[in-house]
Amino acid sequence: MSHWLLLALLGLASYLILQRSVARVTTVSWQLLWVVIMIPPAVVVLFQTLWGTSPPTLLVLGLFLTSYVASVVLLQRGQLKPPAPQQPNQQMKSEAELPNPISEHIPIKDISREQVSQCFPWEVFQVHKVEYRPQAIICRGNLRAEPDSAYQQVADQVSSHFGQRFLLVLQEGMAGKPFFALVPNPAARRAADLPESPVFPVVLALATLVTTVTAAVPSPLMQLADLRDPQLLLPRLAYGCGLVLILAAHEWSRWASARYHKIPTSWPYFIPVPYALGTFGALVNLKAPVPNRKVLFDLAVSGPLVGGCLAILVLILGLLRSTVTPFPEAENGRVSVTLQHIDPRFSVLLTLLSKIVLGSQWGPDQIIQLHPLAFAGWVGLLIIAFNLTPVGQLDGGHLVHAIYGQAMGATIGRITRILVITVGLTIQPLLLMWGILLFFITSADEPALNDVTELDEKRELLGLGLLTLMVLIVIPTPPFLQAWIGV
16 A cells, blocks of 8 residues: 555656646646656556566566656657747737837838848948748858857847847858858747746755655665665665755756856756656756857756766765675576676776775676665766767757757767667667667757857867767776776
8 A cells, every 4th residue: 555655645746746847848748748757656556566576677677768768758859849830910910019110010021131231241241142031031141250250240230120029040051151040039029938936946856856765776666664764764865865966966057057158047847757766857948049159068068067077976985885796696697787786897987986996895706786875876977978978959969069060960969879779789788778769869959049150179178078978988898998907
């Protein structure tokens, strides 16, 4: 009965949380998301009720991975879903509400070439051709000034002539030739957003702490009676608090970076899951376009940098309390390794940190029984590594977009998806589900307003360093390195 009571409480809590919070930052049906999240724990509890034992490990992992993939796909589709095009009468009505007299009541196709050309000083950008699209005005020509300076001057002119009706976009066209585009400004077509209350983000964070403490890993699902036993509760608190702290550092750093660059954002929203790891992570929703590639880089790098450093620190502290044991042998002679007993050699970074912390205690024929705090740090690093994958709107996708441009970033994303699947099938099974999930994420990232100005060398080196960290987290330790450090 305690299983069903816990399931009911967690189901009710997650239902209310999704209804009042996640529904605000994605267009996906929160009811459907709730059903997807609740299926694995419901199946586990039903299995325990009918057969009096826990379900097979493969079934549990399969349920969790399926639920995770489905939830991420739903959230991704909700975040990427474009706004529905307006009907002509609706467009006229929204444009009529704009204060600027030049653009008032005038559809895009009726704005003259002369009005558009007035926004482009000859010494900054020489307009050769003006193209009218249903939702944009494309201006092609020769860029005569530095991209940063040109963008700012033209943006000031667009604001002076058209008010807040348009956003100005500077992108690279064919053969690397920049062009400007005037696109409708969504902020000018809707009422100002009401200030968000911090109550629900706090509730989400507390709920995520509860679900991580009572999660099925790194030990079996916790019973309500176990809360009174310090020997059972304290390790779980170490895992739950460690993981939530890492996720909080990741998202709050991104939030702080956005606020520093004066980009309005939502509060960080945690996604509690009453099973498995206890959470599907957290997210911050940007409410305005990114102004340029430098800001895009800063937004992408802030979370993984701060969250990654904290995850490594938590992992090191946990390794200090972990123990070394011999390889357990299964009856068929094959090595049996679980989530609690881990072989660090399947990750270069985990191998190096384990050797630094444990030294001679860890040898070639041994594995490590991770302390729950170390497990929290390792899970945090895996989440950060996934976000650093250079695909689409993941942090890594933003990084390669900011460093190499939108087109090259999209190409890198396509290559990465194939590469991850290949590595997963050959040398690192951990990446197989990872690679399958990446195919549900678009390879192209949304452009910044000024998508031409390149990064400085320091940012490029930092970005490449973080991408290297991602590789070190997921790639197995090669034999020559194992031999060199004696593991």
